[in-house]
Amino acid sequence: MKALKSSLVILGSVGLLFLGACSKGDQASDPKSSPTSAPVASQPASSAPAAADKTDHPKASKGGQVVESGAYHLEFVAEKEATGTHLDFYLQKGDKHEPVPNAKVSAQVQLPSGKQQTIAFKYDPDGKHYAVVFPGKDAGSYPVKVTADINGEKVDGRFTFNQ
Secondary structure, three states: OHHHHHHHHHHHHHHHHHHHHHHHHHHHHOHHHOOOOOOEOOOOHHHOHHHHHOOOOOOOOOOOEEEEEOOEEEEEEEEEEOOEEEEEEEEEEOOOOEEOOOOEEEEEEEOOOOOEEEEEOEEEOOOOEEEEEEOOOOOOEEEEEEEEEEOOEEEEEEEEEEO
8 A cells, every 4th residue: 555655646746747837938938928127138149049940030140139129229349358358239120120220228237346437438430330349358158238319319238258
């Protein structure tokens, strides 16, 4: 009798484990169950080609972190340099991803120490993007909130880069 009870407990536990694993997979694939939080940057398209193929938008053109915010396509690229980290921000509009040259773009960067630093991007007409060199050199993760003011319309994107 004890062996039968033990077998039923084990079988029931394994069944619940499989049931729980199946239900979590359904939630992740159901578009209705997505959270209503602010958009979060995706990884570069080159590291996840299968996920990029499911959207109607072209892949990340510069290999950066991408956020789609309304009608806008935001792409953030960070590259280490001797004087700090070169930050590029591509602000594009519509399905054709046309550059938006007339925005005021700034970023709030959180340093690994927890302090906040605000930086302003400048538009580079040759590269059709906004750029700045961030002077921080401390090792760690740098969360970044980029805000673009386009004729009074604010568009935000959240990204990270590592030193």
